[in-house]
Amino acid sequence: MSLWSTYRSLTPKTRALFGVGVMAWATIGLWTTPQVENALGMQASPSEKEELDRQLAVRISRVGGDGKSDERAH
Template sequence: MSLWSTYRSLTPKTRALFGVGVMAWAAIGLWTSPQVESALGMQATKEEQEALDRQMAVRISRAEGDDHKGSQSR
């Protein structure tokens, strides 16, 4: 039996509780990760964080195209 079919065979209430449990586990992980990182000495320096922010920044550029597209010029 596959994992998906096993999940689907659970009662709706059990599936809902499982989903809430997974979301709670993720929330706890997001909430505690800064404390764990600083305790293990893995926290980024300000310079490293700024460099990462520059690399992850979204760059938007305008593509040049035909200005008369869709219009009929005579």
Template structure:
């Protein structure tokens, strides 16, 4: 059975609980994510930030003639 079919077969109360749970999980992740990362030692170093800046896409604005 597909995941969508399983979800559509849930009762409305179960769908509401599932939705509230997903929103809560996202809110908690956004609120406490940085604190948890620092406690677990996953904070990025300056070398990591430099590496990310190197591979990040750059935007160059080119003016067009009108």
């Protein structure tokens, strides 16, 4: 029996409780992550955060065209 069919065979109340439990577990994990990182010494330094922000920055560049504004758009 597959995982999906096993899940579907549960009663609706049990599936709802399972979903609420998964959401609660995720919320607790997101809420406690900073404290766990600090306790394990895994907190990023400000320079590491800046480097990550720089690497994840979205760069937009125009492709094609002759560099003039498109007068048909006005």
